[in-house]
Amino acid sequence: MAMADVVETTLAGMGFELVEARASGGGRHLSIFIDREGGITVDHCADVSRQLSRVFEVEGIDYDRLEVSSP
Numbered sequence: 191m192a193m194a195d196v197v198e199t200t201l202a203g204m205g206f207e208l209v210e211a212r213a214s215g216g217g218r219h220l221s222i223f224i225d226r227e228g229g230i231t232v233d234h235c236a237d238v239s240r241q242l243s244r245v246f247e248v249e250g251i252d253y254d255r256l257e258v259s260s261p
Contacts (some may be wrong), residue, residue, distance in 0.1 A: 193251055197222055200245050206230075206238060207261045218254040223261045230260035 197210045201224060209223040222231060224238055239258040246253065 191249065193220070196249050196251065197242065199207075200242060201238065203212050204238065204241060206234070213253075215254070219257070220255065221257045221259075223259060235236060235259055240251060 193213065193227040194208070194211045197211050201208050203238045206224045206226045207223050210221075211223075213219065222238070222242065223233070226234070237245070239256055240257070242256060245251075246256075
C-alpha cells in the first residue's frame with residue numbers, strides 16, 4: 191500500500207482529513223498536513239504522529255523524519 195493511502199486510511203479512522211502528504215529527501219522526510227472540523231491542536235498533531243509511527247512500522251514504511259501539522 192502506498193504511503194499516502196496508509197496515511198489517509200489511518201487519519202480517517204482517527205477522525206481527521208488528509209490535506210497533503212509530501213515526501214522529500216529521497217523519501218526520508220515525510221510531511222503530513224491534517225485538518226478536521228473545529229481545527230487542529232498541537233495535541234492532535236502529536237496523537238497523529240504517534241499513531242502514524244506505529245502504522246508505518248507495521249507497514250514497513252521506512253523514513254527518518256515525520257512532521258505532522260495543519261495547513
